[in-house]
Amino acid sequence: MRAVIVLAALALFSCDKSPKPEDAVFVDAKDGVRAALKDPGSAEFSELYRCGDSRVVTGEVNAKNSFGGYNGNTHFIYADGQVYMEGESDTQGYVRANARCSEEIRKTPARIPQADK
Template sequence: MKRLAIVVACMLVASCGSPEQNFIWAAKDAAKAQLKDPPSARFPIEPYVVRTRGTGESAKYDQVAACGIIDGKNGFGGYSGGTRFVAWTFVEPGAEPDRSVVVNFDDSPRSSSSDGPSPYDEFIWNKYCVDAAHPAATR
């Protein structure tokens, strides 16, 4: 019985991540849920978290965003090549994010032209996903 309790305790500790990792898991779950075939979801690049101070009416909160790429099977059973997504929430300054997230997918047409950032880049990606390690998207 003691051995079983130790195994269960080890499993519980191993399944718990940092608050940042838990937020990434929540973001991935929320993004998967919006796919046509959720079990087919792949994340070619592990999402990362950016935390910034809100602006405007939300200036008293921190914005916490998980930014990444998700790929899933389309209606023909093939993978689509991946789409950027941002999952975000607002929290009290210094508080850890919970599992409540808003997910937004990049549905802007892919273009090889350099006509500046897309609306998604400008209003979503560059607002939530830019930090010292991740520069702004410019197309």
């Protein structure tokens, strides 16, 4: 029983979805997403995750459009200095980046939170 508790605690602590301010990959991802937006200053980020131990970041951004209204959350993937936004013109790039994120997560299974059954 003690081993189960220790393993559960290790899994919980190894899955830190909240980015640390000094973590450069999150700063780079946010900067890249902001550069792709109509109103970079309006960007509101949520659900930021690092895909395994890689420099691939996935998350959501809500920002103002050309009319000054917020679009609602849009999923993005930041990989290799490129930003791929869900629903944008580079659909194949988004799919490839999403597959890469999944592959990076598979390489580090201890960081994947397990859903309750």
